[in-house]
Amino acid sequence: MATLELRNVNKSYGSGLPDTLKNIQLSIDSGEFLILVGPSGCGKSTLMNCIAGLENITGGEILVDGADISRMSPKDRDIAMVFQSYALYPTMSVRQNIEFGLKIRKVPAAEIDQEVARVAKLLQIEHLLGRKPSQLSGGQQQRVAMGRALARRPKIYLFDEPLSNLDAKLRVEMRTEMKLMHQRLKTTTVYVTHDQIEAMTLGDKVAVMKDGIIQQFGTPSEIYNEPANLFVASFIGSPPMNFIPVKPVREGSQWVAPLDSGHGHLNLALGHTDQDLTGRELILGLRPEQLALAGVGTVVQLPAQVEVTEPTGPDTLVFVTINGTKVCCRVAPDQAPALGAAMAVGFDAGKALLFDAQSGERLAIQSNTPAEPSAGNIAQFKGR
Structure with missing residues (x-):
């Protein structure tokens, strides 16, 4: 040795x-x-x-x-x-x-x-x-x-x-x-x-x-x-991580990232920062296993419609669209919704990642998940 x-x-x-x-x-x-x-x-x-x-x-x-x-x-x-x-x-x-x-x-x-x-x-x-x-x-x-x-x-x-x-x-x-x-x-x-x-x-x-x-x-x-x-996040993991483009907008004293599934809308709070995020493009990263049917353990809930399902045996991959991007959710076979069915996509906001779209680098964020699920607060933005 x-x-x-x-x-x-x-x-x-x-x-x-x-x-x-x-x-x-x-x-x-x-x-x-x-x-x-x-x-x-x-x-x-x-x-x-x-x-x-x-x-x-x-x-x-x-x-x-x-x-x-x-x-x-x-x-x-x-x-x-x-x-x-x-x-x-x-x-x-x-x-x-x-x-x-x-x-x-x-x-x-x-x-x-x-x-x-x-x-x-x-x-x-x-x-x-x-x-x-x-x-x-x-x-x-x-x-x-x-x-x-x-x-x-x-x-x-x-x-x-x-x-x-x-x-x-x-x-x-x-x-x-x-x-x-x-x-x-x-x-x-x-x-x-x-x-x-x-x-x-x-x-x-x-x-x-x-x-x-x-x-x-x-x-x-x-x-x-x-x-x-972004490269490491996309290369490691099967199915690969979901990347959802978001454009922060100011809402009162903090920045939020709008998410739209075409069947529902949600603003995820990015917290307070001295940086001006106007026009800055960010990428929200979520693993397929972090996206599931809304329920116990989920904080963010976003209504969506099932577009494609792929049974793999131990899991079923369910695809919906968020912000114009096809997103993969991994669910148990007995929980898989039917094609075309309405579902509420749920995820623990504290496990989500943010990347800078231009540099590809992951942004340092600190979990700031609220007690009330409806608040949908993803994290406190701390910058690079």
Whole structure:
């Protein structure tokens, strides 16, 4: 196990070209599972390759246990990597693939046999040791690739989208196995994925990337409940967060955000602020599970009409329109209203988020929910 720290890491592929990685700063403790998540082309695999030493950084430092490894050869970094393509040797058996790295390091034969047996038992591939990669399924090949890395007992494991080639059912199974494996081994791990479900379920810490920049770094709960900006809020969560454009207007001594469903109107109080919000466009953010039929636990109630329903099994997604925007509500199947029915959309105003439409940044707000539900007071606006 080892700590991993990245200090102002930059990567460029030539003068005049924009940096692929821009001032990356991350720090994870020994034994933690770090997820690098983001859309294709955001720089997450490049960052992984830089940690492994497969690509050189053009600025900053990469430290393992406090020692700078930025200029070390990959073979000297004591880091094992599992590639998306598995990269198994086709002419070697499963046993030979797993023990190859140990033989290169001239580990005694008795120790190699012990490590192969340990890894094979851990991954439940004892019966496959004599087979060639062409005789294995995708899931079995993925386990062999993991086994080759596990046999080395490195300080850090790197996984570059190892489940992306598997079918949906097998992905879920292997995701669970990887989490169980990490709980047993407690080895520092960095895992790259574009799948936000994998990010939320596997990681102790999550770094959300876009255009070579870390948009937010924190626990899965922090990323989900307190997204730093519109990009993070939209990327993490399935179905994604609802974004409702609002234009604040002054009402007496405070600002309010009008909400109109076409079947009802409501002014949400934004509280008092010295800032002039005239003409400023804000975005109200609400998770689908925060929107439900008005009732116990809801504060704001807005009449609306059901336009679309999508049964998913455990939930039913109900769509209505607020401020000209299609909004998704997640309700229990036995509570789902009929298509075209009138419903009162309810939500706890204190859990709503506000974003600046121009910058995308989340605004700092303080819950100020009133005792009377009809007041519909969302939060006290505190500015950026």
